[in-house]
Amino acid sequence: MWWYIGRRVLQMVPVILGATLLIYGMVFLQPGDPVRALFGDKPVSPSVVEQIRADYNLDKPFIVQWLLFLKGALTLDFGVNFSQEQISQVITDAMPVTFRLALMAFAFEAVLGIIFGTISGLRKGKFFDSAMLVVSLLLIAVPIFVLGFVAQFVFGIKLGWVPPTVGGDVSFQRLLLPAMVLGSVSFAYVLRLTRTSVAENLSADHVRTATAKGLKRGQVVTRHVLRNSLIPVVTFLGADFGALMAGALVTEGIFNVPGIGNELYQSIRGGDGASVVAIVTFMVLVYAVASLLVDLLYAALDPRIRYDK
């Protein structure tokens, strides 16, 4: 087990290094001068430009810049952004908000998706199943920001059940609607995956045996059908946590949530490369850790999977 974890962590290293290099390249190898852009049309003395370039390591060759960035990242020091704030501080401030939002979305999609998906799978072709199929297809087909506007308008403004924007106060109630919007697309995927998987496993031999030896329906479903059906769902959920982080970019914008997505969007629009690289690297890291956790979860679900060898 520990051997396996160690090997997986080692495998993650080149992927994360590659991802940072890729992002770093995309941000800093672009034509145009970010320092000039910072001043817009205002006249600026060449010495000031030189000073700023030196401050941000922009005067060094690309690979050296990247290595310096990595060196800083190892000690969680991402330098300062264009407004002279410590980027690591910005991340630590904004991260808990996004984390809470993503966790709520994750709980929403996982719990409801699996429950509804299981019911759909058990009653394939019945009314509930058809209704869920239509709902899930709509959720996938409608872009998340359209869903966001509509939910914000209907529940936030028309009905007044929840405040339309979140703002500074990130309580559970205020984050509920954004979290549901954020998790909606994945909810649809989880539902569809669970449904297919459950329907497939229902006709498996071991399920017939379990029924034949007289187990109650509920026990058959939870112990024999569901446990076997959850493996593809868990795979999806693991990969999805990273996508939720990225999805937060849109959702946080609509509902004005002061999270990392919002911060990233501002940095991208402002051309603040150092912040963009730091935040995206952080998100990739979260994604990698989430997929590691999923791999470890497999063993709990399927005893056939062993990590020792």
Add this chain to the structure above:
Amino acid sequence: MTSEHRPGQERFVAPLEETPLKAVDSVDTSSPPTSMWSDAWRSLRRNPLFLVSAALILFLILVVAFPSLFTDENPRRCLLSENSLGAPRAGHPFGFDQQGCDVFARVVYGARASVTVGILTTLFVVVIGGILGALAGFYGGLLDAILSRVTDVFFAIPLVLAAIVGLQMLKNIRGDSPGFVLSVLPVILALAAFGWPQVMRIMRGAVLTVKNMEYIDAATSIGATRRRNLVRHVVPNALAPVIVVATVSLGIFIVAESTLSYLGLGLPSRVMSWGNDIAQAQNVVGTAPRVLFYPASALALTVLSFILLGDAVRDALDPKARKR
């Protein structure tokens, strides 16, 4: 020289030129083919889901190619003072948006950008991912290790996030007032650059399965080279899952384009697209929800058609699912 023909047989028999015994085993190609593909086609034709989604997509392609067949209005002729948020009236079934443009005309003309992005991105993704996946799966070894790690790197960055950063980089190739091609191209490139890993992984997996099949050994034993095996036998038989994923992703890319345009990083606002129109309509959700409703519905219907088409194709190509 016609041997007795059994369903699917010709897929297991090498073409004439690599058969040293000169056509002893070759199959008469003039008989009705019963390959995986024709089998799938036969079951597709009977699937109402396929017929509906295919009809919708054909209609959509017609709209994209000849928008002027569907409306006489000029979507760029907007009368702010007279028509802003005007209600539907004769000749203007969907009413007017905030700028006083005809919503129906904009929905019709907006199809072009959205669908172009979807189709071309999918094409790029299938070509890049397909080639890399086939090479990695077929040749294995060091090549596979390198290609798979590179794929992991691209896969580790979520699609929309990566596309945003990529577009920021590509915005300079656009210039100040880009034409249609230069407006659409960066979006396509940014999405394709990070959309291919999924296809690569699926293609690699399919090739790994197919390359161990008996018919590949058979082709090798009668003298087919490795490259010929890959091109003529492995890839055609491994394409099925890729086609399914590609169909569904086409819809996903259209949604991604609209999201990018909404964020102000996708298509420039002067290009008519559903994404841009939806983003514009955000301000008037309360007063005139139909301005949001029509482009959003057009987009959703398009995405839905491709998802359903993908589902139907998967059912047709997967005999296991067909039985049930």
